Amino acid sequence: MHELSTHAAHHAPPQGVLRKYVFSVDHKVIGKQYYGLGLLAVVIGMVLSWLMRIHLVWPNFAIPGLQWLSSAGAPGGVITPEYYLQLMTMHGTLMVFFVLTNVPFAGFGNYFLPIQIGAEDMAFPRFNMMSFWVTFVGFCVLVAAFFVGDGPPLSGWTAYAPLNAIPRTGPGQATGQTLWAVSIAIFCIGQLLGSLNFITTTLDLRTKGMTLMRMPICTWAWFITSCIGLLAFAVLLPACILLILDRVAGTSFFVPSNLVVSDQLVNHSGGSPLLWQHLFWFFGHPEVYIAILPAAGIVSHILINSYRRPLLSHKVIIYCMIAIGFLSYMVWGHHMFLSGMNPFSALVFSFPTLVITIPATILVLIWIGSLYGANLQINSASLFALGFISMFVSGGVSGFFLAQPSIDVYLHGTYFVVGHFHMVMGVAAIFGMFAGTYFWAPKMFGRMMNETWGKVHFWGTFVGTYCIFMPFHYLGLVGNVRRYSAFVDDYLAPLMPVHRFITIAALITGAFQIVFVINLIYSRFKGAVAPDNPWQGTSLEWATSSPPPWDNFGGRLPVVYHDPYQYGIEGASGDFVMQNSSEQIQTAREDKKLI
């Protein structure tokens, strides 16, 4: 490897187990910690979804051991309707905050952003460590809700007012909801610290030759996401502070006058429940892009590598992501078409919602169109990346319908919406996370993951996901309401076979995730030792050893000479030229090469 660089490191690596692995300031350790926390959260979240699905189709089935978690919520192991909602709340909160935000953004971002721009660490390593541990405390506070009082809150992950502000509205609404609000406030602080670090690092610590446009697409995605996150979490935090004050200090920000709950007049007056929705969704919609943009970036990065050619336009992808980030702040009202907002504002929010599909569609067209002339390498990572596109499109298409207020009025309270957001942001981001794992595990752990089991995992998950979430759309269209805990005795009873199919598919798809976890753990210790550049990639993370040394480049900072994706050209190292190779090449600028 030809490298023009200098000795830069001048002090010893961190010593001691605690400094090295627990309270480490090394962005790579922090990235893995975020990833591990996300994995733990996703396991809990998935088990919760199983419990819900089982309860939906076999309402009287006693789940062994569940009574120990909550004797009131699941007497004898049978879930009560209230407890169903409590499980739903925790499923949503864990998945959105602690999985979809933690893994593709905070996890992979922390690990790879500094390496990809040729830095030795984040700009503020201490803040970075704080960011993780603050998030971890937030996680513990949230999970603690299972074990105190009468369990977690039942107000859903959106915690609409005034349900969220009044303790006696249901089980879990006392201590549980307070813990929820505190947990989310803490989480916001962690993410603000993280975003601040990401942005500063990207702006100030790029290595020589690493111009902004030479940054890989996923670095761009993390950068844009951190800009979104900085502004979005800065709005959710005030919302949570006001909510906590409403709950513990007797203020009335969100509780309206003359509210009667359980036949008792509520002590607050004059608040605006809609205010909570506005503040929440002003964060909530950008949050969708906080989940999906890093996944889209990771997927683009992987697809280019497996296509062995640049995507149609590097710049257009970046501009599209910026456009999505910008527009994500103008569409929050589309979550509130049914909230009693002025119908004209519904129209106003509908328009940018439709506009935001344009950059998203351009991204999809670039990913698919670039297949032309590609020398596609099929492996677990590229399969999951292609699977991401499939999920993103299938889930995204239903977004066109929901963006129109008149259609949304019918579909909003149904399973159609559940199917939509699970595919377009939930599973799609999870696919991005799987793709990233298969692609980067060799770099992160120094071991290759098993390809065969990776493919088995992919097909099981891919087919399974469609079996789960496609029928949701059908259920929604025929009017199956969401958030109900049972459909046995009403007009929805004829739909039970579909629900049964979904539940079985969910259990089987979940079982396939065990394959992934075993593969990950087994490969971590027993997998084939990974070479430095197993996928013949061009970006800087492949220019260092696997796993990278504590200062990323062993004291030698790389110097960057090329755009990030010089594939499909004869170079010294094969059909690609690495970013830090000083080799003179015929520019493989995508525009010249492809027309």
Place this chain on the structure above:
Amino acid sequence: MLVWHRRLACAGRCTAEPAVLHGLIMATTLQPPPTVNLPTSLQGVNLRDSDAPSTGIWIGIAAITMTFAAFTSAMLVRQGSANDWRHFAFPIILYFNTAVLLASSLTLQIGKRRFSRLDSKGPSNARPTITALYGTLVLGWTFVFGQYAAWQQLRSEGLYLSSAPSSSFFYVFTVLHALHVIGGLLGLVYVIRKLRGGLLRANTLSAASQYWHFMGLLWLYLLILLRVKI
């Protein structure tokens, strides 16, 4: 206050930060450069004197601005949502506090100027700079105690956090601003410690003053907002 040190592994640049929230990114301060002298042509961006403290403060300012904008919009919505908005006498001491906070910005600016002269003359007596920074520190704490006096005054009038939406927002705005100011004061303590040790770098001091001036601006905004609405 927690003070953590860590040198980033770059020639000519080392980083350390305190562990206080937004306020304290200013502390990327730095030890004397190691003896590795590289030809400029070989120096990557990492090897330069980093702008990170200043960038970090700007980004922190963006986040804080967004937070207070969210509170402001919440206030406007809440005021319009019911007829229970209660106007009350604006505590006069807030004007005094405003003057104190603006004066503290002034002393910080004086300190910064003295420090830059110190820099060009080489290491010499840092006493005048430290005096100016102590001025900011004392004025800053005076502001915080002045705010406390304003809260006491409202309490004596029977206006608590939950008494009326206007008093709720008054407390929320002023308390959160005061917390940010305290964060800045802790950062200032850190800066002074570095200065006394002869380890303060100009970019740290300018990041600190950036944050501090922003606190003053934010307070001016809050003063006008509260004066108009309360």
